[in-house]
Amino acid sequence: MTMTQPAQFDAWSAGQNYEHYMGRWSRQMATEFLRWLSPPRRADWLEIGCGTGALTATLLSDCNPKSILATEPSKDFIAYARSMVTDKRVTFEMADAGKLPAPDALMDVVTSALVLNFIPDRLAALAEMKRVLKPQGLLSFYVWDYPGGGMGFIDEFWKAAGAIDEKAKGLDEAKRFPFCTRDGLANLCREAGLPSPAIEPLEIETVFPDFESFWRPFTLGAGPAPGYCLSLSEDRRAWLKARLAENLGREVPIRLMGRAWAVKASAQP
Numbered sequence: 663m664t665m666t667q668p669a670q671f672d673a674w675s676a677g678q679n680y681e682h683y684m685g686r687w688s689r690q691m692a693t694e695f696l697r698w699l700s701p702p703r704r705a706d707w708l709e710i711g712c713g714t715g716a717l718t719a720t721l722l723s724d725c726n727p728k729s730i731l732a733t734e735p736s737k738d739f740i741a742y743a744r745s746m747v748t749d750k751r752v753t754f755e756m757a758d759a760g761k762l763p764a765p766d767a768l769m770d771v772v773t774s775a776l777v778l779n780f781i782p783d784r785l786a787a788l789a790e791m792k793r794v795l796k797p798q799g800l801l802s803f804y805v806w807d808y809p810g811g812g813m814g815f816i817d818e819f820w821k822a823a824g825a826i827d828e829k830a831k832g833l834d835e836a837k838r839f840p841f842c843t844r845d846g847l848a849n850l851c852r853e854a855g856l857p858s859p860a861i862e863p864l865e866i867e868t869v870f871p872d873f874e875s876f877w878r879p880f881t882l883g884a885g886p887a888p889g890y891c892l893s894l895s896e897d898r899r900a901w902l903k904a905r906l907a908e909n910l911g912r913e914v915p916i917r918l919m920g921r922a923w924a925v926k927a928s929a930q931p
Contacts, residue, residue, distance in 0.1 A: 680739070680884035681714055687813075687920055688716035688776060690866040695775070695804050695924050696724050698864060704728045705770035708794055710759045710787065710803075711735075711777030715743035722749050731764060733757040759787035764794040771795075774803035776922065779839040788854035795929040801856065804924040805842045807863065808835040814918030815868055819880060819887045822905040826898070833890055847925055859927035870916040873907050 695717075703726045712718050712732035721727055730752045734740045737756060744754050757763045759774075759781045772791040781787045791801050811817040816835060823830035831837065841850060844861050851859040870876040881899075883892040891899060910916055 680742075680882075682882055683879035683885050683888055684776075685714045685716050687866065687868050688713070689720060691804070691864060691920065691922055692717040692720035692775060693724065694864045694866060695802075695922070696720060698862060698924055699773075699800075699802055699926055701725055701771050701800060701802075706768065707731070708762065708764055708769045708772045708791075709733065710762070710772070710774040710791065711781070712743055712754065713739050713775070713777065715747045717773070717775040718743065718747050718752060722747070722751065727751060729753070731755065731769075733759075733762060735759075760790060762790045762794055766793055767796050767799075769794050769796065769799055771800045771802065773801075776804060776806060778803050779805050779808070779835070779842055784850060785854055788850075788856070792854075792856075792929050797929065799929045800926060801929055802924070802926040804864065804922045805839070805847070806835070807921045807923055808839050808842045809846075810843065810921065811836070812863075812919065812921030812923075814920065815870075815876065815916075816887055818906065818909060818918065819891075822909055823887075823890065823902055826901050826905055830890065833886065835886065842923060844923060847923055851925065851927060856927040859925050861923060861925050864922050864924050866920040868918050868920050870914075870918075872914050873910065873916065876910070876916050877903055877906065 705727055707721060707727050707730045709718060709730060709732045712734045718730060718732045721730055732743065732752055732754050735756060735758055740754050740756055755763050760783055772795050778784055778787065795801060806813040820830065820834035824834065840846065847861055880888050880891045882888050894902065
């Protein structure tokens with residue numbers, strides 16, 4: 663697959679750096695998602711795109727699963743997740759969302775946390791999720807509300823970047839993933855043949871004690887915005903930092919909203 667211009671900054675490596683950027687907020691959202699999902703206990707789970715293990719760990723603590731098969735295409739993320747999650751109920755495997763390493767009709771729940779928008783062929787991924795589910799299994803996923811500014815600190819970053827670099831406007835996840843809305847996800851589910859999905863917004867608050875704690879994760883290179891930030895010259899990175907500081911103002915701590923759209927549906931009518 664030829665890498666598109668926006669995708670070239672989607673740096674999915676350096677698990678510890680990604681934790682500083684997104685992992686801590688992913689864990690908060692995972693708790694909200696599982697509370698809303700209300701899944702069965704002692705279930706067999708398959709997770710697509712487990713990343714650094716934020717949802718995996720929350721599943722173990724909150725849902726008492728029988729087993730979790732956690733898949734992830736990034737070698738670096740898989741290694742980090744294995745080092746952090748050692749529960750014997752979890753198996754980590756490198757795998758693409760379009761070819762899941764599980765037989766048909768095996769899983770009680772298949773889920774995906776904050777990653778479906780990064781999968782090029784989403785319909786193929788959803789078809790695979792349906793394939794591995796038991797007939798009355800539960801299919802679920804959630805994505806950040808990028809078009810609605812729902813990940814506030816990322817939205818602030820791209821607003822500042824777009825003000826000093828016209829090319830940055832096309833890298834903004836709000837532009838790249840316009841389907842991450844209630845209507846867009848309903849349409850995606852319809853195309854995938856998912857009957858009567860429940861789609862609801864979930865919210866958390868992201869809090870940074872000062873501007874430096876807000877800024878530093880963007881300099882670590884793990885994720886689209888940090889990947890772009892790291893690609894800039896030292897001078898342009900300093901301009902971006904100054905613009906962000908100006909936009910956010912002097913009030914501390916910095917408090918911004920995090921909102922995701924959560925989806926759940928039965929595998930069959």
